Amino acid sequence: MISSNDFRPGVSIELDGEVWRVRDFLHVKPGKGSAFVRTTLENVKTGKVLERTFRAGETVPQANLEKITMQHTYKDGEDYVFMDMESYEESHLSASQIGDRVKYLKEGMEVNVVRWNDQIIGVELPNSVVLEVIQTDPGVKGDTATGGTKPAIVETGAQVMVPLFISIGERIKIDTRNDSYLGRE
Known part of the structure:
Protein backbone atom coordinates (compact mmCIF):
# COMPACT_ATOMS: atom_id res chain seq x y z
CA MET A 1 0.00 0.00 0.00
CA PRO A 61 -2.42 -0.59 -3.51
CA GLN A 62 0.95 -0.09 -5.17
CA ALA A 63 1.44 -2.13 -8.35
CA ASN A 64 4.30 -4.64 -8.22
CA LEU A 65 5.84 -4.24 -11.64
CA GLU A 66 8.66 -6.53 -12.69
CA LYS A 67 11.11 -5.40 -15.37
CA ILE A 68 12.97 -8.09 -17.27
CA THR A 69 15.79 -7.34 -19.71
CA MET A 70 15.08 -9.10 -23.00
CA GLN A 71 16.63 -9.02 -26.44
CA HIS A 72 14.60 -8.77 -29.64
CA THR A 73 15.87 -11.74 -31.67
CA TYR A 74 13.60 -11.92 -34.73
CA LYS A 75 10.13 -11.34 -36.14
CA ASP A 76 7.87 -14.40 -36.58
CA GLY A 77 4.96 -13.43 -38.82
CA GLU A 78 3.09 -10.69 -36.94
CA ASP A 79 4.79 -11.48 -33.61
CA TYR A 80 8.07 -10.16 -32.27
CA VAL A 81 10.22 -12.74 -30.48
CA PHE A 82 12.17 -11.69 -27.38
CA MET A 83 14.72 -13.76 -25.45
CA ASP A 84 15.16 -13.46 -21.68
CA MET A 85 18.83 -12.56 -21.13
CA GLU A 86 19.07 -14.71 -17.97
CA SER A 87 16.98 -17.83 -18.62
CA TYR A 88 17.18 -17.78 -22.46
CA GLU A 89 13.41 -18.38 -22.67
CA GLU A 90 11.60 -16.89 -25.66
CA SER A 91 8.43 -14.79 -25.51
CA HIS A 92 6.22 -13.84 -28.45
CA LEU A 93 4.72 -10.34 -28.30
CA SER A 94 2.33 -8.67 -30.72
CA ALA A 95 2.76 -5.12 -32.01
CA SER A 96 -0.15 -4.00 -29.82
CA GLN A 97 1.62 -5.29 -26.68
CA ILE A 98 4.77 -3.36 -27.61
CA GLY A 99 2.95 -0.13 -28.49
CA ASP A 100 3.78 2.61 -30.95
CA ARG A 101 7.53 2.38 -30.24
CA VAL A 102 7.62 -0.81 -32.32
CA LYS A 103 8.75 1.40 -35.21
CA TYR A 104 12.21 1.71 -33.58
CA LEU A 105 12.61 -1.97 -32.71
CA LYS A 106 15.66 -3.51 -34.33
CA GLU A 107 16.94 -7.10 -34.14
CA GLY A 108 19.50 -7.50 -31.35
CA MET A 109 18.13 -4.54 -29.37
CA GLU A 110 17.81 -4.99 -25.60
CA VAL A 111 14.58 -3.74 -24.03
CA ASN A 112 12.84 -3.88 -20.64
CA VAL A 113 9.68 -5.98 -20.70
CA VAL A 114 7.27 -4.90 -17.94
CA ARG A 115 5.19 -7.61 -16.22
CA TRP A 116 2.36 -7.34 -13.70
CA ASN A 117 0.82 -10.49 -12.18
CA ASP A 118 2.71 -12.66 -14.75
CA GLN A 119 1.09 -10.68 -17.57
CA ILE A 120 3.14 -8.58 -19.99
CA ILE A 121 1.78 -5.05 -19.99
CA GLY A 122 4.44 -3.15 -21.89
CA VAL A 123 7.87 -2.85 -23.43
CA GLU A 124 10.28 -0.02 -22.63
CA LEU A 125 12.77 0.81 -25.37
CA PRO A 126 16.02 2.68 -24.69
CA ASN A 127 15.60 6.48 -24.61
CA SER A 128 17.63 6.79 -27.80
CA VAL A 129 18.53 4.52 -30.71
CA VAL A 130 21.04 4.78 -33.55
CA LEU A 131 19.59 3.91 -36.96
CA GLU A 132 20.66 4.26 -40.58
CA VAL A 133 18.82 6.60 -42.96
CA ILE A 134 17.62 4.57 -45.98
CA GLN A 135 15.48 7.18 -47.74
CA THR A 136 15.44 10.99 -47.79
CA ASP A 137 15.67 13.85 -50.23
CA PRO A 138 19.26 14.59 -51.26
CA GLY A 139 21.17 17.32 -49.46
CA VAL A 140 22.05 20.42 -51.48
CA LYS A 141 25.18 22.52 -51.15
CA GLY A 142 24.50 25.32 -48.68
CA ASP A 143 22.09 23.36 -46.47
CA THR A 144 22.88 24.16 -42.85
CA ALA A 145 22.14 22.71 -39.45
CA THR A 146 19.67 25.50 -38.63
CA GLY A 147 18.10 25.83 -42.06
CA GLY A 148 15.10 23.54 -41.63
CA THR A 149 14.07 19.92 -41.65
CA LYS A 150 12.95 17.21 -44.04
CA PRO A 151 11.44 13.74 -43.58
CA ALA A 152 13.72 10.69 -43.55
CA ILE A 153 12.94 6.98 -43.40
CA VAL A 154 15.27 4.89 -41.20
CA GLU A 155 16.10 1.18 -41.47
CA THR A 156 13.19 0.09 -39.23
CA GLY A 157 10.65 1.94 -41.38
CA ALA A 158 10.06 4.86 -38.99
CA GLN A 159 9.82 8.38 -40.37
CA VAL A 160 11.76 11.11 -38.55
CA MET A 161 12.26 14.80 -39.29
CA VAL A 162 15.99 15.49 -39.81
CA PRO A 163 18.10 18.54 -40.76
CA LEU A 164 18.49 19.26 -44.48
CA PHE A 165 22.17 18.17 -44.58
CA ILE A 166 21.45 14.51 -43.63
CA SER A 167 21.84 12.10 -46.55
CA ILE A 168 21.13 8.44 -47.29
CA GLY A 169 23.48 6.00 -45.52
CA GLU A 170 24.20 8.20 -42.50
CA ARG A 171 23.61 6.85 -39.00
CA ILE A 172 21.55 9.15 -36.80
CA LYS A 173 20.56 9.14 -33.13
CA ILE A 174 16.81 9.37 -32.44
CA ASP A 175 14.98 10.07 -29.16
CA THR A 176 12.34 7.30 -28.92
CA ARG A 177 10.23 9.25 -26.41
CA ASN A 178 9.35 12.13 -28.75
CA ASP A 179 10.54 10.93 -32.20
CA SER A 180 13.13 13.70 -32.50
CA TYR A 181 16.52 13.82 -34.18
CA LEU A 182 19.40 14.08 -31.68
CA GLY A 183 22.45 14.09 -33.96
CA ARG A 184 24.75 12.08 -36.18
CA GLU A 185 26.50 8.99 -34.89
Missing part, protein backbone atom coordinates in the same frame (compact mmCIF):
# COMPACT_ATOMS: atom_id res chain seq x y z
CA ILE A 2 1.13 3.54 -0.72
CA SER A 3 -0.16 6.79 0.75
CA SER A 4 -1.42 9.50 -1.59
CA ASN A 5 1.07 11.79 0.18
CA ASP A 6 3.89 9.68 -1.35
CA PHE A 7 2.73 10.03 -4.96
CA ARG A 8 5.48 11.08 -7.36
CA PRO A 9 5.66 11.00 -11.17
CA GLY A 10 6.35 7.43 -12.29
CA VAL A 11 4.80 5.70 -9.24
CA SER A 12 2.53 2.80 -10.30
CA ILE A 13 -0.70 2.05 -8.46
CA GLU A 14 -3.60 -0.38 -8.86
CA LEU A 15 -7.10 1.04 -9.39
CA ASP A 16 -10.16 -0.95 -10.49
CA GLY A 17 -8.02 -3.99 -11.37
CA GLU A 18 -5.70 -2.07 -13.70
CA VAL A 19 -2.24 -0.53 -13.41
CA TRP A 20 -2.00 3.27 -13.52
CA ARG A 21 1.18 5.38 -13.49
CA VAL A 22 1.17 8.80 -11.79
CA ARG A 23 2.00 11.30 -14.51
CA ASP A 24 1.43 14.47 -12.48
CA PHE A 25 0.27 15.34 -8.96
CA LEU A 26 -0.56 18.39 -6.86
CA HIS A 27 -1.00 18.56 -3.07
CA VAL A 28 -3.80 21.03 -2.27
CA LYS A 29 -4.51 22.40 1.20
CA PRO A 30 -7.56 24.65 1.00
CA GLY A 31 -8.32 27.19 3.70
CA LYS A 32 -11.46 25.28 4.66
CA GLY A 33 -11.76 21.51 4.73
CA SER A 34 -9.16 18.80 4.55
CA ALA A 35 -6.18 18.54 2.21
CA PHE A 36 -6.30 16.44 -0.95
CA VAL A 37 -4.05 15.25 -3.77
CA ARG A 38 -5.09 15.93 -7.37
CA THR A 39 -3.44 13.49 -9.80
CA THR A 40 -3.20 12.80 -13.49
CA LEU A 41 -2.94 9.03 -14.03
CA GLU A 42 -2.00 7.13 -17.20
CA ASN A 43 -3.12 3.56 -17.81
CA VAL A 44 0.08 1.56 -18.38
CA LYS A 45 -1.60 -0.86 -20.79
CA THR A 46 -3.88 1.38 -22.87
CA GLY A 47 -2.33 4.85 -22.43
CA LYS A 48 -5.70 6.30 -21.35
CA VAL A 49 -5.35 9.41 -19.14
CA LEU A 50 -7.51 9.94 -16.06
CA GLU A 51 -7.68 12.78 -13.54
CA ARG A 52 -8.48 11.62 -10.01
CA THR A 53 -8.54 13.25 -6.60
CA PHE A 54 -7.48 11.42 -3.43
CA ARG A 55 -7.86 12.49 0.19
CA ALA A 56 -4.51 13.37 1.78
CA GLY A 57 -3.12 10.25 3.45
CA GLU A 58 -5.51 7.88 1.63
CA THR A 59 -3.82 4.54 0.88
CA VAL A 60 -4.07 2.67 -2.41
